[in-house]
Amino acid sequence: MSNISVFISEEEISTRIKELGAEIRKDYGDEEIIVLCILKGAIIFCADLLRAIGGKTQLEFISASSYGNNTETSGQVDISYKLSQSLKGKHVLIVEDIVDTGLTLDRVLARLKKEEEPASMKLASLLTKPSRREIEVNIDYLGFEIEDKFVIGYGLDLAQNYRELPYIGLMNA
Ligand code: IMP
Secondary structure: OOOEEEEEOHHHHHHHHHHHHHHHHHHHOOOOEEEEEEEOOOHHHHHHHHHHHOOOEEEEEEEEEOOOOOOOOOOOOEEEOOOOOOOOOOEEEEEEEEEOOOHHHHHHHHHHHHHHOOOEEEEEEEEEOHHHOOOOOOOOEEEEEOOOOOEEEOOEOEOOEOOOOOOEEEEOO
């Protein structure tokens, strides 16, 4: 893996997630949080964040993809989900790996709001690339802000590869 360099280390990720988890639990108090993981990219972050939040949580999944096999968004977001409960009246925390143009989150939030009517909906994202934003998305809990670079690892893929890396990496040219 000599062509990949560490951009955000395992230790940095772990420290930040513990901070985020504590902040989230403090904000919600004893409330149950429905943690809604956006597959596939957020799965590793979500697994760690869920444990950092602790207390009363439930885990649900939603699948959203816009990328095909490229590093640029296709402009179309495919969303599918089959929840094991209704989210109506629940406190939902959406967990995403990265907010890039904002298109995916915009579509996911709009659809959930319309179809599920949760009591509240907040967003936790491990990464954001603000310079790429086309649609404004409010991130309630953010791990790291990064510049416009294509990153891989810790759940993030390039054509479905590299999700297993324990750190956020950069491909060297
Ligand atoms: P958006 O709809 O443009 O905000 O894109 C969000 C999705 O694009 C994320 O959930 C990722 O799957 C993917 N994505 C955006 N930037 C990167 C990156 O740097 N590496 C890997 N995937 C990315």
